[in-house]
Amino acid sequence: MFMSGRVPSHRAAEEEVLILGIMSTIYILLGPPAAGKTSFSTTLASHLSAPVVSFDSVAGTVSTGGSDLSYRQTRAVGEATVRALILSGTSTVVVEDTFHLRSLRKSFVRSLPPGTNVKWVHFVGEIAVLLERNRKRVTDVSEESLRKVFNLFQPPGSEMKGEGVPVFERGNVVHMKEGMSAEDVVRKGCFWSKEDAPPLPPLSQQPPQDVFDLTLRKLVSLSVSKDVSRAKHANDVRKSVLKLRKEDKSISTEYVEADAIRMWEDAKGDDVTTEYAELSQSSSTQRPDLPEEPPSPPSDPNAFTPQETAAIISNLRTFGFASSPSDLTSLILAKGGKSHKDWEHTIACGEKMMECLGGMESVKKVFERTVVDGRWEQAASSRPSSPNKPWVVLVTGLNGIRKSTSLDQPWIQDALAEALPTFTGDKSTLPCSKNSFFRQLDYMMCAVAADRFKNIYAIPDVETYSSEKAKIFSRYRMVSEMLGAGLLLEAKKVGMNVMLETSGRDVAMYKYVDILFPDDSYNKLVINFEINDIKYAEKSVDLRMEREMNLGREVLEKGGSLADITKVNLGGPYGSAVLAGVKQDSERVWKEVTEGRAGDVGKGWYLASIRIEGNEDGAWTASGGKTKHNFVR
Known part of the structure; x- marks a missing residue:
């Protein structure tokens, strides 16, 4: 047990x-x-x-x-x-x-x-x-x-x-x-x-104390070779190590030189073995116990640590990940800290991640909420038949204005048909949540970083909770995007409709879609949602955060599992404090795209705008043109 x-x-x-x-x-x-x-x-x-x-x-x-x-x-x-x-x-x-x-x-x-x-x-x-x-x-x-x-x-x-x-x-x-x-x-x-055991090669006949002191002097020389002002400190370290040698009974009389290096590293905190190996080519000992490691490139400060990576693997094990973890560990350590906006690279990593996870059947088990709530099976069975091309949909706009909810409403295809005057096909073929796989990044994030989410549900106030949640999203974004790319690649193989959500603060996701989905095989649609007053969005995200925090605390109090924790998350990390900036950026980008001022971004796409009308009594409406539709539960 x-x-x-x-x-x-x-x-x-x-x-x-x-x-x-x-x-x-x-x-x-x-x-x-x-x-x-x-x-x-x-x-x-x-x-x-x-x-x-x-x-x-x-x-x-x-x-x-x-x-x-x-x-x-x-x-x-x-x-x-x-x-x-x-x-x-x-x-x-x-x-x-x-x-x-x-x-x-x-x-x-x-x-x-x-x-x-x-x-x-x-x-x-x-x-x-x-x-x-x-x-x-x-x-x-x-x-x-x-x-x-x-x-x-x-x-x-x-x-x-x-x-x-x-x-x-x-x-x-x-x-x-x-x-x-x-x-x-x-x-x-x-x-x-x-x-x-076989006999070890003989060492120099010099007295151990002399070999020990000679090694320390070489280390002093190495330590101050680039900065003479450090000489006094290095010599002080040498003297203290000499003193410690007399007290340290664990020092080997056979490997005095190696013991000198060990004690130097412990006292000074330097890993000097590689440099010392080069300095000691003319060492008087016949067997210098010194390594020669390849030089280390500048470290990436954003790279995942072995501890962080091990925690991810442990989380996924909880959800049924049964493959060997070595390949996935390698991938996360190498790529997890990179920018997700190098899309070609992220897509390549996504393909590799699917292999590391054991293929689509394994992913369905490990990331069950992502697949089930994203309606993968329905999308696969509803994929368009020739000559109709499948759809890739980018859902943009401010957080907390019911973007995701709208896609599941019975009127969404009517609203889209009205918002797309250039579309002449059957409106029943337009994408919605019932015939599309909705790739929701936050669901993936909750599985990858389940242990981190578990730790934030005890936070008492919304603003701090939102801030800590945003840190998790930022840290685990690339790992989650790799999985997201892998899922989209699998969806593209079978030609199913897919949806992606973004706040739309920049054009990065447009470029992502253009790289992943070629024009000749997919229709591209962006649906931009806007709201009549930001106060409704601010109230909505804070209420959602509070509900999420309460659900999280309930799960913890009942001794819930990590699997239960992954079901708590209700959305992205943005709280009301940052929504004004998000709204400003999102509206600016949408204007640039619709006016053709974003370069090639959005060219060849269907562009739809849906307006949300918030209301104090909760009776919100949505419209893609003149017709207003009521939200139904």
């Missing part, structure tokens, strides 16, 4: 979910290439009925509509995948990677949810055996790369320790000899004596 709670994060001010009841166990397999990790991981996973996360496999799936992800991003994908599996309740996970750097192992362990039980198996072997094994397998690991990793490998040590960080169990060393099978290792329980 699982119980969910909140615990302080050791990495940030945020709280993280801790799954209590059955503690997850991670088996980390580390060691140089060709040491037997892959065959062992497959066998171990079979014995444990556990998924395997191979960082090498992750690296092979991170290309999405462009160049491969960077080395650091690839590692972030692996970390987020493991975290997502743990948060989704997976009891055992097998992780395979070289993990040749202490800094990599340290980062990975810290990324795990608190309370994770971590076990490790260190694979070793003589270099001659590893090279021979590498030649016999299908691999892209060169002999040079294998030798480099072997020579620079830093054995597991005390870097695994720390507050809130699981401590590695000791003594799990596998010496993969010729003729040994993965079954042999698993059968013996993965615990091998250290005596069975």
Whole structure:
């Protein structure tokens, strides 16, 4: 039985979910290439009925509509995948990677949810055996790369320790000899004596204290090479680390140099291993325990963190997402923080997202409200027959004026026929909610960010609630737009009518429709809604927000699930405080489009305007011309 709670994060001010009841166990397999990790991981996973996360496999799936992800991003994908599996309740996970750097192992362990039980198996072997094994397998690991990793490998040590960080169990060393099978290792329980491991290459005969001090002096030189004014501070750090060395009993006498780097990083907060490797080409030690990582490109401040991505995967797992999360994790980490208005890119990501989610049948299950309330099945069965082209409809206008409600009214086709004097066809073929798939972004948003929505329903006032909701919409916009694009691509395949909603503050959505739906296969229609007085819209959105907040609190008080949370949302994030600006922008854009002053935007489209008349007693009307229609419930 699982119980969910909140615990302080050791990495940030945020709280993280801790799954209590059955503690997850991670088996980390580390060691140089060709040491037997892959065959062992497959066998171990079979014995444990556990998924395997191979960082090498992750690296092979991170290309999405462009160049491969960077080395650091690839590692972030692996970390987020493991975290997502743990948060989704997976009891055992097998992780395979070289993990040749202490800094990599340290980062990975810290990324795990608190309370994770971590076990490790260190694979070793003589270099001659590893090279021979590498030649016999299908691999892209060169002999040079294998030798480099072997020579620079830093054995597991005390870097695994720390507050809130699981401590590695000791003594799990596998010496993969010729003729040994993965079954042999698993059968013996993965615990091998250290005596069975091969001897390590000898280090310099210099006294450890001298090697330690020499390493620190090189680090000082590296630290101040670009700024001499930092020399005093760096030297102070060196002296303090020297003092700590005398007190730190965990320092290895065999790997003094690596321990010096570890303590320097802990004291100064710098990750200097890559730069130090370049500085130490002439090091007096025969085996410098120093890594050589590819340079990291400038980080994208908007990119999703592994923790955010893991939360998304966990949300979708709740709704029935059953596919492997690694590809979806890669996609979100790489693209989730990008601008959705690069439409060609968003559409390409949408196609990829549908694949990651397991296809349309899986999407119907995971995003049930989006599909059911959007009337996907009705739209599919009502798709126009030849020679009639299907419709793509852009619904624009101020929030809170019953745009979506109008599309479901029995009079909507009459109103459209009156608003479209150039349309000469049968008005029963005009689009409405009963014969179209209505792609509503807020429904998708509620599933993707369900955990975030759950946290805002306790907010007491509408203005703050609206502001926090807007932040969620802004943060998860690209992820939701990717799904939206994927759904529209699926709809286009079968030729169904589709509808999209926007406030119309700019022409971006017009361009989106033009890119996605060619003129020769779709009729394009924009319906602009306007209202007689903004006060009705302001009152409407605030009442809707209050109702939404009350519904959310009721769900939480009753112990509702995340699935229940997704049904609470009633609309977009705009509150009354921002509607005046939205109205001004929307009216300006509509005027530019109808007057032909928006470039190619809107050319070849049907343009319809529907006027909403608000009323204090709630008896609102709508008209596409002279005829006024009453709203019916």
